[in-house]
């Protein structure tokens with residue numbers, strides 16, 4: 001292998017290990033995709049979606065971007081959501097933010113270059129909207145962490161108002177939307193209890 005041989009070696013070992021433990025594993029995955037969960041999380045390399053919730057390939061549909069944002073003009077995220085809800089029939093949607101999120105931190109700093117600046121503009125707006133609450137906190141780390149949480153709440157609210165979700169619920173389909181935080185310091189998830197259904 002000319003490029004990145006370690007990754008190909010890892011891949012061969014992983015596929016062999018999967019097959020050794022469960023000979024029908026890949027055959028089953030080819031036959032059907034029926035995950036129960038849709039994960040909308042941050043692209044941060046320290047928050048590997050399947051791994052932190054102990055789910056195998058086939059068990060979770062995943063969309064990740066910088067700072068786990070759901071934008072009404074983002075065809076990428078909305079297509080994942082549409083396919084997940086309409087085609088796969090997913091009933092559990094999880095927006096998972098994390099503390100020490102670099103995307104959220106960018107919203108505290110000076111304006112950066114495009115396209116990142118445009119991407120995180122709604123987090124800047126959220127920061128300004130919650131300025132009074134954030135200013136009452138004792139230090140920058142606490143303000144950063146709180147904005148990470150507020151950002152998840154905002155994405156949950158956006159999801160609840162999207163036609164894809166509203167129409168699915170109108171048809172009688174169950175769609176729960178959960179807002180979670182992942183803590184890099186201990187590897188644990190926390191439910192922000194902003195779920196609606």
Ligand SMILES: [Zn+2]
Nearest residue numbers: 042044101102
């Ligand atoms: Zn992040």
